[in-house]
Amino acid sequence: MSDLLSVADVAERWGVDEDDVKSAVLDHSLPFIQFGRSSQRIRWARLRFRKDAVAAWELEQQASWAPPEERQRPAASRPQVVDHALRYREVAADPRAAARRQRRLDAQSAGARTSG
Structure with a gap:
C-alpha cells in the first residue's frame, strides 16, 4: 500500500x-506533492498527499470544544484603551459633553465591578 x-x-x-x-x-x-511539470496551475489529478502530513494537519485542525457552562467567561472589567488625542479634542470642542461622557464611563465601570 502506498x-x-x-x-x-x-x-x-x-x-x-x-x-x-x-x-x-x-x-x-x-x-x-504535485507530480509532473511544475507550473503555476495546480493539476488536481497529479496531486498527492503523504499520509503522515495529512495526519499532522488533522491534529493541527482539531478544535477543543467545551460545554457552555465550562467555558471561561471574559473578565467583568477590562482595561479601557484611551485615545488621548481624541480625548483632548473632545474636551477642547465641548468640555461639558466630555465630562458627561466621562461620568457615563465611570458609572459603567463601577457597575461592572459591583455585578462581577
Whole structure:
C-alpha cells in the first residue's frame, strides 16, 4: 500500500467532498506533492498527499470544544484603551459633553465591578 493519497482518498478519509480538500490546498494549509511539470496551475489529478502530513494537519485542525457552562467567561472589567488625542479634542470642542461622557464611563465601570 502506498503512503501517498489522492484528493479523492483524502476526501473519503474525511467524509467530505473533493472540493473541501481542494479548498484546504488552496488555503496553503494542507501540504501536498504535485507530480509532473511544475507550473503555476495546480493539476488536481497529479496531486498527492503523504499520509503522515495529512495526519499532522488533522491534529493541527482539531478544535477543543467545551460545554457552555465550562467555558471561561471574559473578565467583568477590562482595561479601557484611551485615545488621548481624541480625548483632548473632545474636551477642547465641548468640555461639558466630555465630562458627561466621562461620568457615563465611570458609572459603567463601577457597575461592572459591583455585578462581577
